[in-house]
Amino acid sequence: MKVCPLTFNAIVLALALCATDIPALAQSVPFHSNIALKSEQHVPGMLSGSARNEAPLLHSTDPGAERFIAAGKLLTGRTGGYNCTASLVAGKTPPPPNRPALILTAGHCVDDEMGSNTVIVNRPAPGGWLYTPNYFIDTTPEHHSVVVDHIVYATMKGMDLAILQLKATYGELAARGVHPLQLEPSVVSAGTPIELAHIPVIGVPEDERFLRHSLCQVSAGVTPLVEGIGPWFWVAAVPNDCKGVAGGTSGSPVFKRDGTTVIGILNTKVEPDYTGCGLGRPCEPTETGDFSREGSSYYIPVDRIARAIKDDGTIDVTWLDKGTGIQLERTKPGWISQRYEEIDGQQQPARWHLRIDDNGFDRIMYKVGSARSIDCSNATGYQGPIPAASQPFVNLGLPTQEGVFAICVLGAHTGEGVYQPATIWLRQIDDTPPTIAPVIHERGWEGEKEVIPAFSLWELVDLYIKFGALEQTDCSDRDGYRQFTRQWTRVDEKQPWRFCAYGTDQAGNAGPPVNWDYSPTRH
The missing domain is CATH 2.60.40 (Immunoglobulin-like)
Incomplete structure (x- = not known):
């Protein structure tokens, strides 16, 4: 969703598709306020039991597994503590063996603090960045990491892609049996069968964090996609139903079913525990608004990057946006x-x-x-x-x-x-009010009863509350409400009592109120 520099603007992306070693960051943070109490605490990108079966581990001996040798684990971030997936790539002809090798991944794996118009060109990679190909569960003795030397090109402007240069040549990797994948500009439509080779980490036991294989279909044609609070705007993304997508999957190569060329790079997914549109919940703009495609993942086509990779193994940046536009x-x-x-x-x-x-x-x-x-x-x-x-x-x-x-x-x-x-x-x-009301939670605390409303990101990002004697408190009357400040409210157990709450969306539209009533005789 994230890799992933740990700023607010990146937390959900980091946890959804990249992976950090700090599970506490799975707590969601609302847009206007500073905390979100969700009805179910959930780590975005958790790989459930059913998803494990739908994205089984790959073994090097599986039929066709040799196609995925070039897909490997990528460690980035400020100290190399963020997990993504990357692939060794080259142009249409075999590159010179003495040429430094290139890998392709998602742009946010390089720096998801990048703004919606940021481009990085020819920047040294921070220390600790490593790429490990041939990352099958049964080839662990052969898991030799290669240092990432340079960020050749990375962007979140219009597309979420990055090319990195290794401190190893194509010839050195070929001697280890790792050969580059080619990129293929490809037009797809709903129903096109595809497959994904990826290394999810979030929610995966440590001894299972290796290459997995997802068989999927394209859900619809190419669409623009919006995500985040900036927001990011990707002009061409392809929705698909790939399962098992979790933290660490970002940057994974997408193939046409049984193909050997890369047609896309896995970019983001729609997290099931969120509502509305925001981080972890990308939306497709329509002519009248936007909508979130439930259960969908998205990949970014590689056509623009494919044109920029030359036969000599270098990148011709003139084919790409160099980030020289007006700020x-x-x-x-x-x-x-x-x-x-x-x-x-x-x-x-x-x-x-x-x-x-x-x-x-x-x-x-x-x-x-x-x-x-x-x-x-x-x-x-x-x-x-x-x-x-x-x-x-x-x-x-x-x-x-x-x-x-x-x-x-x-x-x-x-x-x-x-x-x-x-x-x-x-x-x-956005003039359309939310249709959902906050969920009210209750607890016993030091012998007293307390209640608190829950945010629902990204549909309810601010909450308002009021409370009082049951017969004198009308939740539908907006008078008397105050902004929720993250504090539990103690119930007045001496009389019939009512607690009211409603939420507003990112545009300030107010949703319906909800009430929680207390009766001394009932409790």
């Missing part, structure tokens, strides 16, 4: 709001609230559209040029209908006629 920052927290929001103490139509950083760009062009269908690479529809100094996006109004919207911004430097690749930011208009 924007939000002037108002959050990216989701109602159609009208509070601005300068008044309710006004929602705006983009984006400021252009002063980084040498003197003019810009832009266009706005549905995140479902906008194509920032298409020149059609751009407005401008406009002076960057005019800061046109601080007060630019949003479309008035509900939906997820993207703004594509092209920037040109002073004295240059070429515009850099588009920077993309999202905003969502």
